[in-house]
Amino acid sequence: MNALSPRLSPAPAMSPPNAARIGIGGPVGSGKTALIEALLPVLQARGVSVAVVTNDLVTAEDAERLRRSGIIDPARVLAVEAGACPHTVIREDPTLNMLAADELDARFPELDLVIIESGGDNLASTFSLDLVDWWIFVIDVAGGGDIPRKRGPGVLQCDLLVVNKVDLAPHVGVDLDVMLEEARHVRGGRPLVATACRAGLNIDQVADAIADAVLLRR
Amino acid sequence: MKTAGLLTALRFGDSAFPGGGFAFSQGLEGLAPLRGATPDADAVAAFLDEQISHRWGPAERVTLVRCHRAAGTGGAAADDDGADTAMDEGALDAVAALDRDLDLSTFSQTLRRGARRNGAAFLAAHLRLGTPGAGAYRGRIASGAAPGTLAAIQGLLWRRAGLDETEAAALAGYQLVAGGLTAATRLGLVGALGAQALMPVLLGRVADVVSRPVAADEEPSGFSPYAEIAAARQARLPLRLFSN
Numbered sequence: 001m002n003a004l005s006p007r008l009s010p011a012p013a014m015s016p017p018n019a020a021r022i023g024i025g026g027p028v029g030s031g032k033t034a035l036i037e038a039l040l041p042v043l044q045a046r047g048v049s050v051a052v053v054t055n056d057l058v059t060a061e062d063a064e065r066l067r068r069s070g071i072i073d074p075a076r077v078l079a080v081e082a083g084a085c086p087h088t089v090i091r092e093d094p095t096l097n098m099l100a101a102d103e104l105d106a107r108f109p110e111l112d113l114v115i116i117e118s119g120g121d122n123l124a125s126t127f128s129l130d131l132v133d134w135w136i137f138v139i140d141v142a143g144g145g146d147i148p149r150k151r152g153p154g155v156l157q158c159d160l161l162v163v164n165k166v167d168l169a170p171h172v173g174v175d176l177d178v179m180l181e182e183a184r185h186v187r188g189g190r191p192l193v194a195t196a197c198r199a200g201l202n203i204d205q206v207a208d209a210i211a212d213a214v215l216l217r218r
Numbered sequence: 219m220k221t222a223g224l225l226t227a228l229r230f231g232d233s234a235f236p237g238g239g240f241a242f243s244q245g246l247e248g249l250a251p252l253r254g255a256t257p258d259a260d261a262v263a264a265f266l267d268e269q270i271s272h273r274w275g276p277a278e279r280v281t282l283v284r285c286h287r288a289a290g291t292g293g294a295a296a297d298d299d300g301a302d303t304a305m306d307e308g309a310l311d312a313v314a315a316l317d318r319d320l321d322l323s324t325f326s327q328t329l330r331r332g333a334r335r336n337g338a339a340f341l342a343a344h345l346r347l348g349t350p351g352a353g354a355y356r357g358r359i360a361s362g363a364a365p366g367t368l369a370a371i372q373g374l375l376w377r378r379a380g381l382d383e384t385e386a387a388a389l390a391g392y393q394l395v396a397g398g399l400t401a402a403t404r405l406g407l408v409g410a411l412g413a414q415a416l417m418p419v420l421l422g423r424v425a426d427v428v429s430r431p432v433a434a435d436e437e438p439s440g441f442s443p444y445a446e447i448a449a450a451r452q453a454r455l456p457l458r459l460f461s462n
Contacts, residue, residue: 080241081241081459081460081461082241082459083241083242083243083401083404083459083460083461084404084405084459084460085241085404088240089240089241092234092236093236093237093238093240094236095236095237095238095339095340095342095343096238096241096335096339096461098339098342099238099335099338099339099342102342130346
């Protein structure tokens with residue numbers, strides 16, 4: 001047999017994941033890990049069983065930070081090396097992240113949600129829908145008020161845009177109202193939440209969005 | 219090589235096929251600390267040549283070829299949803315035995331783990347694509363009956379996907395070279411054109427190795443201590459880009 005489509009059978013031939021899978025992407029330093037640190041207690045208080053996969057560019061910095069935080073069982077955090085390709089591991093070839101999420105599903109049968117944190121990248125990163133059901137892109141005011149105007153695929157395509165560190169706007173010369181208005185404009189009115197993760201500002205709104213999108217309301 | 223086989227090999231050999239290989243350097247990332255200096259193009263080529271000649275050729279290739287042969291003993295009638303026939307059960311058991319042999323013969327822990335992880339990623343893609351045998355073999359890995367090394371799964375699934383023995387071995391050799399040179403490029407050891415300049419000699423080595431017959435009872439027998447030491451060093455690096 002040497003055919004291009006040998007015995008094509010209906011895909012996929014595997015059991016569906018137990019837990020919903022969401023992605024959190026965004027530039028380096030925008031606050032992806034801080035958002036997860038703020039979200040975990042809120043989700044846990046709502047009875048959501050959560051695990052996290054991190055995609056650090058080098059080492060397991062973010063994974064270790066979460067494991068040591070005391071806010072999540074360290075066994076619920078897995079790190080996946082990105083092979084110097086943070087785009088590839090969440091988009092073109094997400095198989096290693098799929099495996100990590102599958103492993104968490106197998107370890108914790110009661111799991112409701114797997115959060116897959118992208119390695120810090122630029123505005124072009126997007127998540128494969130083979131990997132996640134829904135995804136967040138995080139930018140921050142300290143990265144520049146003009147980020148929404150640059151219309152990166154991450155900003156445009158994500159299901160929820162989080163504009164973080166809004167408390168810093170007066171200190172970095174950003175007109176927050178203009179930045180948020182431009183973000184709404186380039187996204188055609190799709191969802192956006194302004195946060196200050198360190199201060200816990202609007203984290204409930206992000207949790208609500210996750211619950212509405214992929215969880216039974218909790 | 220017939221056109222259909224060529225196109226199938228191109229499909230699976232293309233970086234657009236999501237098999238997880240991009241995250242593995244096979245120890246190349248550990249080469250700099252081992253040498254005490256940044257490896258140049260000649261060092262990269264020598265490293266990969268050792269992998270081809272002394273590890274992949276006598277070990278992974280042997281397992282791949284024997285798994286390819288074993289996979290053909292009952293696979294044509296197999297379903298992919300776990301309802302495989304008794305005949306295919308025997309074929310998959312034979313593949314699993316060869317898989318275990320390769321795993322046990324791999325001294326380096328980081329390379330052994332890497333072969334399993336890369337095999338799992340490769341299998342995950344074929345599972346979702348519905349390649350015959352993928353589901354049943356995943357069950358063997360889940361039960362602990364098979365470790366799931368990349369070479370064994372390549373032999374099984376590329377056979378089931380329609381590649382003949384030589385095509386499958388050549389494709390695996392190509393991916394070893396292409397993956398190694400891509401890793402070297404991302405590590406900044408060579409440029410993209412410099413990597414391409416190394417290709418002809420390394421692919422020539424692959425062609426030479428692939429042309430060597432594999433006996434019906436041949437066992438994996440790789441010996442590449444330099445690469446294994448490099449892989450061990452990589453595993454202890456404080457900053458790592460690659461899985462191994």
